[in-house]
Amino acid sequence: MTYIIKKLFQIIPVLFIISFVVFIFVNVSGDPVVLMLPEDASNEEIKAMQESLGLDKPVIVQYGLFLSNVMKGQFGQSFVYKQEALPIVLERLPATFELMIAAIIISILISIPLGVLSAIKRNTFIDLFISGTSVLGKAMPNFWLGLMLMLVFSVYLQILPVSSRGSLLHLVLPAITTGTAMAAELTRMLRSQMLDVLHQDYMRTARSKGLSHFSVVYKHGLRNSLLPVITLIALNISTLVGGALVTEVVFAWPGIGQLVISAVHARDMAVVQACIFVIAIFVIGANFLADILYRVVDPRIKYR
Amino acid sequence: MPLNKDALLQVKGVKKYFDVSEGIFTTKKKYLKAVDNVNFSLKQGEILGIVGESGCGKSTLGNLIMQLENPTEGEIIFDGIELSKLSAKELRRKRKDIQMIFQDPYSSLNPRMKVFDIVAEPLRTHKLASGTDLKKQVYDMLEIVGLNNKYANRYPHEFSGGQRQRIGIARALTLKPKLIVCDEPVSALDVSIQAQILNLLLKLQKEFQLTLIFIAHGIPAVKYISNRIAVMYLGKIVEIADKEQLLSNPKHPYTESLLYSVPVSHPKLRSNHEQSKLTGEMPSPVDPPPGCRFHTRCPYADEKCMEETPDLIETQDKEHYVACHYPLYRERVSNSDSVQAILD
Amino acid sequence: MKTNQLTFLKWLKMLGSSKTGSLGAIIILTVTFTASFASFIAPHDVYEVNLNAASLPPSWMDGGESQYVLGTDRLGRDLFSRVIYGSQISLLVGISAVIVAGVIGVPIGLISGYYGGFIDSFFMRIVDANIAIPVILIALFVLGFLNPNLIMFILVVGVATWYTYARVVRSEVLSLKEREFIKAARVTGVRNSVILIRHLLPNVTSSVIVVSTLSVATTIIIESSLSFLGLGPKAITWGALLSDGRDYLATSWWIATFPGIAITITVLGIILLGDWLRDVLDPHSHV
Amino acid sequence: MKESEVLLEVKNLKTHFNTINGVVPSVEDVSFYINKGEKVAIVGESGSGKSVTSLSIMRLLSETGKIIDGSIHFCGRNLIELSEKDMRKIRGNEIAMVFQEPLSSLNPVMTVGKQIMESILLHQKTRKQNAKQQVIDLLNKVGIPRPEKVFSSYPHLLSGGMRQRVMIAMALSCQPKLIIADEPTTALDVTIQAQILSILKELSEQEEVAILLITHDLGVVAEVADRVIVMYAGQVVEQAEIFSIFDYPKHPYTKALLNSTPKLDFSQTELLSIEGTVPSPMEIPTGCRFYDRCDFSSEICKQSPELKEITDGHQVRCWLVEEAIDNRI
Amino acid sequence: EEANVDQEKTNTEEEGKEVSESEQDQERILTIAIPNDIYSFDIHDHNQIDTEAVHINIFSYLLTRQTDMEVEPDLLESYEPVDDVTWAMSLKEGITFHNGDPLTAEDVKFTLERVANDDTLQEHGRLKVIKEVKILNDYEFEIITDGAQPTLMNLLSRIGSGILPKNYIEENGWDHFLSNPIGTGPFKFVEWRRDDRIILEPYENYFEGRVQGIDQVVFRVIPEVSTRINELLTGGVDIVTDLTPDDMQRINAQEGVSAVSAPSQRVGFLGLHHGEEHPTSDPKVREAIELAIDNEAITKQILLGEATPTRTRITPGNFGAHPRLYNTYLYDPNRAKQLLEEAGYGDGLELTLTLADNHYLKANEINEVIASMLAQVGIDVNIQFVDWSRFLELRNAGDYGQMYFAVYGNSIFDSSIGLQEFASNVGWDRASYRNEEVTELWEQALNNMNFDEREEQYQRIQEIVAEERPKIYLYHQNEVYGVSDDVIFTPRTDSMLVIKDMRMQ
Ligand SMILES: Nc1ncnc2c1ncn2[C@@H]1O[C@H](COP(=O)(O)OP(=O)(O)OP(=O)(O)O)[C@@H](O)[C@H]1O
Ligand SMILES: Nc1ncnc2c1ncn2[C@@H]1O[C@H](COP(=O)(O)OP(=O)(O)OP(=O)(O)O)[C@@H](O)[C@H]1O
Numbered sequence A: 001m002t003y004i005i006k007k008l009f010q011i012i013p014v015l016f017i018i019s020f021v022v023f024i025f026v027n028v029s030g031d032p033v034v035l036m037l038p039e040d041a042s043n044e045e046i047k048a049m050q051e052s053l054g055l056d057k058p059v060i061v062q063y064g065l066f067l068s069n070v071m072k073g074q075f076g077q078s079f080v081y082k083q084e085a086l087p088i089v090l091e092r093l094p095a096t097f098e099l100m101i102a103a104i105i106i107s108i109l110i111s112i113p114l115g116v117l118s119a120i121k122r123n124t125f126i127d128l129f130i131s132g133t134s135v136l137g138k139a140m141p142n143f144w145l146g147l148m149l150m151l152v153f154s155v156y157l158q159i160l161p162v163s164s165r166g167s168l169l170h171l172v173l174p175a176i177t178t179g180t181a182m183a184a185e186l187t188r189m190l191r192s193q194m195l196d197v198l199h200q201d202y203m204r205t206a207r208s209k210g211l212s213h214f215s216v217v218y219k220h221g222l223r224n225s226l227l228p229v230i231t232l233i234a235l236n237i238s239t240l241v242g243g244a245l246v247t248e249v250v251f252a253w254p255g256i257g258q259l260v261i262s263a264v265h266a267r268d269m270a271v272v273q274a275c276i277f278v279i280a281i282f283v284i285g286a287n288f289l290a291d292i293l294y295r296v297v298d299p300r301i302k303y304r
Numbered sequence B: 001m002p003l004n005k006d007a008l009l010q011v012k013g014v015k016k017y018f019d020v021s022e023g024i025f026t027t028k029k030k031y032l033k034a035v036d037n038v039n040f041s042l043k044q045g046e047i048l049g050i051v052g053e054s055g056c057g058k059s060t061l062g063n064l065i066m067q068l069e070n071p072t073e074g075e076i077i078f079d080g081i082e083l084s085k086l087s088a089k090e091l092r093r094k095r096k097d098i099q100m101i102f103q104d105p106y107s108s109l110n111p112r113m114k115v116f117d118i119v120a121e122p123l124r125t126h127k128l129a130s131g132t133d134l135k136k137q138v139y140d141m142l143e144i145v146g147l148n149n150k151y152a153n154r155y156p157h158e159f160s161g162g163q164r165q166r167i168g169i170a171r172a173l174t175l176k177p178k179l180i181v182c183d184e185p186v187s188a189l190d191v192s193i194q195a196q197i198l199n200l201l202l203k204l205q206k207e208f209q210l211t212l213i214f215i216a217h218g219i220p221a222v223k224y225i226s227n228r229i230a231v232m233y234l235g236k237i238v239e240i241a242d243k244e245q246l247l248s249n250p251k252h253p254y255t256e257s258l259l260y261s262v263p264v265s266h267p268k269l270r271s272n273h274e275q276s277k278l279t280g281e282m283p284s285p286v287d288p289p290p291g292c293r294f295h296t297r298c299p300y301a302d303e304k305c306m307e308e309t310p311d312l313i314e315t316q317d318k319e320h321y322v323a324c325h326y327p328l329y330r331e332r333v334s335n336s337d338s339v340q341a342i343l344d
Numbered sequence C: 001m002k003t004n005q006l007t008f009l010k011w012l013k014m015l016g017s018s019k020t021g022s023l024g025a026i027i028i029l030t031v032t033f034t035a036s037f038a039s040f041i042a043p044h045d046v047y048e049v050n051l052n053a054a055s056l057p058p059s060w061m062d063g064g065e066s067q068y069v070l071g072t073d074r075l076g077r078d079l080f081s082r083v084i085y086g087s088q089i090s091l092l093v094g095i096s097a098v099i100v101a102g103v104i105g106v107p108i109g110l111i112s113g114y115y116g117g118f119i120d121s122f123f124m125r126i127v128d129a130n131i132a133i134p135v136i137l138i139a140l141f142v143l144g145f146l147n148p149n150l151i152m153f154i155l156v157v158g159v160a161t162w163y164t165y166a167r168v169v170r171s172e173v174l175s176l177k178e179r180e181f182i183k184a185a186r187v188t189g190v191r192n193s194v195i196l197i198r199h200l201l202p203n204v205t206s207s208v209i210v211v212s213t214l215s216v217a218t219t220i221i222i223e224s225s226l227s228f229l230g231l232g233p234k235a236i237t238w239g240a241l242l243s244d245g246r247d248y249l250a251t252s253w254w255i256a257t258f259p260g261i262a263i264t265i266t267v268l269g270i271i272l273l274g275d276w277l278r279d280v281l282d283p284h285s286h287v
Numbered sequence D: 001m002k003e004s005e006v007l008l009e010v011k012n013l014k015t016h017f018n019t020i021n022g023v024v025p026s027v028e029d030v031s032f033y034i035n036k037g038e039k040v041a042i043v044g045e046s047g048s049g050k051s052v053t054s055l056s057i058m059r060l061l062s063e064t065g066k067i068i069d070g071s072i073h074f075c076g077r078n079l080i081e082l083s084e085k086d087m088r089k090i091r092g093n094e095i096a097m098v099f100q101e102p103l104s105s106l107n108p109v110m111t112v113g114k115q116i117m118e119s120i121l122l123h124q125k126t127r128k129q130n131a132k133q134q135v136i137d138l139l140n141k142v143g144i145p146r147p148e149k150v151f152s153s154y155p156h157l158l159s160g161g162m163r164q165r166v167m168i169a170m171a172l173s174c175q176p177k178l179i180i181a182d183e184p185t186t187a188l189d190v191t192i193q194a195q196i197l198s199i200l201k202e203l204s205e206q207e208e209v210a211i212l213l214i215t216h217d218l219g220v221v222a223e224v225a226d227r228v229i230v231m232y233a234g235q236v237v238e239q240a241e242i243f244s245i246f247d248y249p250k251h252p253y254t255k256a257l258l259n260s261t262p263k264l265d266f267s268q269t270e271l272l273s274i275e276g277t278v279p280s281p282m283e284i285p286t287g288c289r290f291y292d293r294c295d296f297s298s299e300i301c302k303q304s305p306e307l308k309e310i311t312d313g314h315q316v317r318c319w320l321v322e323e324a325i326d327n328r329i
Numbered sequence E: 001e002e003a004n005v006d007q008e009k010t011n012t013e014e015e016g017k018e019v020s021e022s023e024q025d026q027e028r029i030l031t032i033a034i035p036n037d038i039y040s041f042d043i044h045d046h047n048q049i050d051t052e053a054v055h056i057n058i059f060s061y062l063l064t065r066q067t068d069m070e071v072e073p074d075l076l077e078s079y080e081p082v083d084d085v086t087w088a089m090s091l092k093e094g095i096t097f098h099n100g101d102p103l104t105a106e107d108v109k110f111t112l113e114r115v116a117n118d119d120t121l122q123e124h125g126r127l128k129v130i131k132e133v134k135i136l137n138d139y140e141f142e143i144i145t146d147g148a149q150p151t152l153m154n155l156l157s158r159i160g161s162g163i164l165p166k167n168y169i170e171e172n173g174w175d176h177f178l179s180n181p182i183g184t185g186p187f188k189f190v191e192w193r194r195d196d197r198i199i200l201e202p203y204e205n206y207f208e209g210r211v212q213g214i215d216q217v218v219f220r221v222i223p224e225v226s227t228r229i230n231e232l233l234t235g236g237v238d239i240v241t242d243l244t245p246d247d248m249q250r251i252n253a254q255e256g257v258s259a260v261s262a263p264s265q266r267v268g269f270l271g272l273h274h275g276e277e278h279p280t281s282d283p284k285v286r287e288a289i290e291l292a293i294d295n296e297a298i299t300k301q302i303l304l305g306e307a308t309p310t311r312t313r314i315t316p317g318n319f320g321a322h323p324r325l326y327n328t329y330l331y332d333p334n335r336a337k338q339l340l341e342e343a344g345y346g347d348g349l350e351l352t353l354t355l356a357d358n359h360y361l362k363a364n365e366i367n368e369v370i371a372s373m374l375a376q377v378g379i380d381v382n383i384q385f386v387d388w389s390r391f392l393e394l395r396n397a398g399d400y401g402q403m404y405f406a407v408y409g410n411s412i413f414d415s416s417i418g419l420q421e422f423a424s425n426v427g428w429d430r431a432s433y434r435n436e437e438v439t440e441l442w443e444q445a446l447n448n449m450n451f452d453e454r455e456e457q458y459q460r461i462q463e464i465v466a467e468e469r470p471k472i473y474l475y476h477q478n479e480v481y482g483v484s485d486d487v488i489f490t491p492r493t494d495s496m497l498v499i500k501d502m503r504m505q
């Protein structure tokens, strides 16, 4: 229990650091006002707009304001949407969340059998094939994979919808696209974990009891090699979110990814800041959960 | 126990408590008492063996003497100087006189450094030699520990465990220290190699008039090398005496049982003392038992032992100190004559 | 394997004994070679526009011309030359970003792991903060708001990924710190700074090398994703070629396909080599 | 010795490993036997092939290891020729093992009870409920206090001694005929070692189970064994009744080993050490493998000696035994 | 009150009918893929054509442009000038908002005066010319402008002039309106899932009658162009906007879908800096640049014919268009070289061209081609690709080097705005360009109600601009759409997606 509280306390400085960096960056970057006016607006019009938005105050004053507002969950008005930024972002969260969960599930479903198989068939053709494919899975840029999958499964075979969010079928291609890199990573990780575990003394003990190879691998090996995988998934959540950003654009998935990208293009500071915060908290939360889960599942780690 | 003022090393009431508190809000701190009020002194040229079960605080004591850990309480006076009072810079200079030999011949040598550099590092650090002089000193030292000069340009992994341990000894000796702390230097070695290293240490001790602290849990090895032996239990020294005294006439029940646990050296001596062997295991040093810490496993313990902590006091035998309310007074069958009698 | 020091010949022999490792090495050598001699190998000027030869298919297809081996893009520029030239910039970007990340991350990892305590928590909180924001989002954010040129990209990716090195080095140092040779150095009176540089640094290099190879691959992929999002560094990189060509996938497939293949093969090579290095360098692995 | 009493007979066992650096001949021409209910010890320094021998018997070598030659007869069957399936019926059921590191030899994510029960359920037709009771009885037998509690603990919560007791309970679970204990006490304190050794001794007497005890500590041998096999660099160099070994060692290596061991109950003015190191299996000298380190080696030692029976049950692999080397010491 | 109750009754009746209808035949859903989501439903606070293209289906204007871009009354029954600054107008009767409220002059006053008075709104700059809306009775009102406004009719038929429901907004507040907008247009708002889709349904009581043959309209947001096309090819959407000319081939190759195009209002050009420190201050250099560029190569080979060469920003259909400057270009590389020689740049000249990366259709490629064309006459062009907002900063500060490329649109259908830059400080700030004659002509034309004279004034300005080249206009670009054969859709020059003019088969 105290461990959880300690972990939670560690999150505070993390958020503070994030807020600081985000604010600094937004401030050294350019001016949103030019984007809000017509393409041929005059310089006087621009100046007037800046003043009305409070962008002419000193930076420190702006940061103070920023921080106190962030505490209240206010990231300011979106220049584009003309409303509080946070609700806009939170509105997109379920879509991204759905995509992430599906991607994680798919990558786990793919990687467990492949990783184990690859490890026990080590250095055979099967291993080479699995390792090769998983490296390929990592080597392909996300958007490229997405477009290819779309061409094959939606345009030529016409068995899956092209884009957008809706039924479970809509989820398949985006989830595969997002999850592939992680599946590849997990497969490789699981393989090496498994290889490690296969060398452990307790595997020899299990075999010395007369257990069959299969039970040794699955009953004694898999659970031990899966534990570090939890940590790996948590560590990869951040990369996964990064991949999801791109996938969302490819598949017109109405999540945070699309929002943040259009907000960056429009220099919608408030929305970008809110997105970064929400994503950061999302990732921190996922890591936190994984940490707890790990502690629950692994009897070696005492609750502290 | 009274400390000898002229001794090379005096350990005075030294304690080391590790903070193992849980959580951040709890007001009650939890301490692991690794070393709890240890006193002894060491004369120039003496070899003190320290024995005890795993986790009883032997290494921590060694680290405290080496100033690798700061004592929670107490003083370590070396050569008349209290080490913890030295500034970081002075301490670094003082380290020239106290060296250490480690247990694991694999992890104690930097795998990325050549043997020459490993042995030369202390000399370079203290700017004691350079150029050809450095070379000569390093080569001499390798010679002394029985390694060929041509090995100087190799990396540690090219050596066997025994050879590596020799490199470690050479490194400790280059500075001509006054005191060497050996933390289980032979535990990781094979029997035949172990004998080589023990003999080497003895030879060097005579040659350089070294003072040694020899930590081990292999009691026979300690017996072979030391003049005096200290027995530790749960962070405390329970008995300390001259080697022969301690082995033939152990006064602490723990010492006795420990000695009886050591496997016999001949099948004919088997199971003579089955009943005196220790049962149970050492309690956790986080919550050591009150009173005499050994009372949970002691066949002679009574109420007093549960309440009062015995001090380390001198017995009738001179220089034989024991921390027990009821010290034993009986000869242990251990001298060679009686053993020989059984064997014949 | 306990031994870490190997002679060059032994390395070659070990490389030869691993099929995947040698495949990776061959790929990387080839790519590095083309990258280094791009200007000699490329048959055409990469900027040379020839609207009359626009969108020509590869030379072996109907309508292809022999001087344009892999065909041309929409402006009639030679795709082969551009892919070759792209290797130069892509690799350069990948390697530079890794160097930036390493230069920041390794010392921090060393210090954090060795000293522990407040310094450690301080840096680790920064690492946590850094991990919480996906690299691509950081890049998107910074490049979106500042000028997206090559240098900027390198800096951003470098600064956004330093934590990998800090973490790896730190955890390595944490275990090295317990090794007795560090104790031995302290006992000898060696200064902390010297311990860090002479005793710890050389012992973390192998892990750092493994992580860096994999990071080069990641950087190439990040770069292409950013190009896709319209925020890539403006240069002839594979990522830019790939993402520019995606609009012509259905009409002139070769424009995007060849850069895509180049990325995939190179990343494949890097990962294979990196995996092999890890197997060889990692004392815990069982080759 | 009557044939029927022999439980296990290993003949000319030869086990090699294929590694990147070439073939490692870990075990060369090892022969020995174990009678029913007998306690046999294999001693030898690190790398002498003790573990490989025991793993060869169980056919549990890693993929790179291969039994090249020889036979292993257990209860009349040659284990080397058995199918993997038949071999599985023997493992744990008729021959059980206890390993050196009790912590790493127990699955960290499975409770102790489950791990012991697994073996019972695998080899015996009992219900889970009965099996559980059996496990608790076993834990009791190996001297574990509060066995019900230990049953549902994970290995990391137990102390080293407790873990090793659990390993022994596991080995006993199917009343095997032979227990191979590979350095069961090396990782433990002397006090705990004494406890574990006495449990092993007791059990072998009560349950009439034969024990093959692998160790490098002559003291442990002296405490436990009926008969001793001394191994050096992959070969058996001497094999004899325990008293013969301790009183009349024949092989120079055995003698040297005895003399280089520090002893508590003798006063030793000087330890005799064996110079040099055990040759690594990659660079084994031709001829007598102890040649380089032997004080008595002569020309003839450049040829490989055979393991010869000198007196009843006392075998030695040395050219010089006939010359009664012990007289020259 | 009573009217409201009645309305509700009819509404429920209608709904009943609808259910039985949809039971009979399938729902016909028209799906349109657009690249960006709309900004909001605040018609006064955006300047996005894409957003207005959706709004136009929900809100009606006083006047509107037909498919042929003729301005016709929409909500208006009649309108006529009273004097130079006053227009008398009357509304059609019986028009209702989607909640049933009748449209009155109050709503007009509310709408127009809001944008005219609130200077935080993005359309304020355009519509501040309206001084007052004077209500005469429920259906009649007068618009009083600030000075003579010849373009008032243009302004009233574009962004910012859709009429809002005054009562509804005042009763429920803006926030409610923004999430549940209503207007008097042919479609009523159903749902807006941000970055995903906007759903509309025909308004039963639309004053021109319920739109027939369509039961629902879905605007789907799909940023990636290949995904949009894939959706069209697989029947996921019926109309796709914002395609490139390259996509036409692929779409036309497939049965059941085809690509269509129509001229837009967008004109691509190079802006040249006239500052003395720049070589482009020399008219000969500027002329050489224009002569070096083969506009036809750009329009034919890169834009595949979906563009027309032009030398002016004012394209046909806009007031003041200059026919002689349209569909023409100057190209003479030899003369260009000669001019450069004369200007003293015989052995080469290096110029910087700033471009917003990937922002305009095919702009990266077009500029790379321009650079190679200029290289042929000895001008080395260094293209500086920058992010869009950085581009705006550089342009506004005049820090773009010697040239910048941009594509400007024109939603007013009048020369005034398109030529304003050359007559104001903007031209000076951005390009150090000033011409007294242009300023004078432009100011005269601004409030000139004599339309013939005004047209001449604008054409004169264009001639001067073509001569002095503060900008070199390059091409007038078409908008490309992909359309399913099930839909009849005629693209409009103003890029609006007017669904009531479409038909589903
Ligand atoms: N840095 C530390 N933090 C917390 N506890 C420690 C630390 N170092 C040692 N301990 C604890 O202090 C006790 C004594 O440890 P120490 O290493 O001195 O034992 P030891 O007698 O040397 O044992 P061994 O024979 O196994 O080497 C042990 O319980 C150990 O867990
Ligand atoms: N899997 C393996 N691959 C290659 N060589 C091996 C393998 N296992 C053992 N060996 C080699 O075989 C030889 C004998 O090893 P073994 O483990 O039997 O020694 P041991 O007598 O049990 O030593 P220890 O006392 O250290 O346990 C050693 O030299 C070892 O290096």
Ligand SMILES: [Mg+2]
Residues within 6 Å of the ligand: B058, B059, B060, B183
């Ligand atoms: Mg220790």
Ligand SMILES: [Mg+2]
Residues within 6 Å of the ligand: D050, D051, D052, D182, D183
């Ligand atoms: Mg072994």
Ligand code: NI
Residues within 6 Å of the ligand: C001, C002, C283, C284, C285, C286
């Ligand atoms: Ni290994």
